[in-house]
Amino acid sequence: MTLAASLFIVAGTFFFFTGVVGILRFPDFFSRMHATGKGDTLGSVFMLAGLALYNLDGGFTVANILVSIKLMLIGVFWFLANPTATHALLRAAFDSGLMPWTKSGDAVIDWPPRPGEEG
């Protein structure tokens, strides 16, 4: 069980590392959110699952099982909450007029739509 917990923890650290590389190297806000939103969620869930497994290594007592259930509960909550926060932040940035980066510098879409061209 310790070996499986170690594998989960190392996988979580790897996904955190890819998220950090993405947040440092990508050119604009939207691609940075692409890297962090996924790497962060999966890394946290892997890490919490590995720690819950490692916590059960001390024996299947009531206290240990309760702590492991709480850890899995944090994982489930994070798996729901982090994509929601990512989506709300992306929506706020897009409504504030932040445009995605392109190599040529042209706008990807015409936004906000000019009056008379809507619909």
Added chain:
Amino acid sequence: MENFLLTISLFLGLLILLSLYRGIFGPTVFDRIVGVGFVGSKALSLLILMGMLYNRIDMFVDIALAYSLLVFISTLVFAKHFQKRGALS
């Protein structure tokens, strides 16, 4: 196993320092929010690792549960507060 958990904790601390760069030097305010949220989510894992190292996991898991709620709510509140039409560019 203690050494393994300590190594993982140190690596997570290094990743927190690296992602704090985006929180300090981010070009827009939303980049700063992303950097701070990313630091918060790694601090969540670091809290539970510290609980394992100190053998007080039953106390640290409650702190981590409250902290995850705090990070989620603060990201939502920041996103709502800085949302202004045409504020950037």
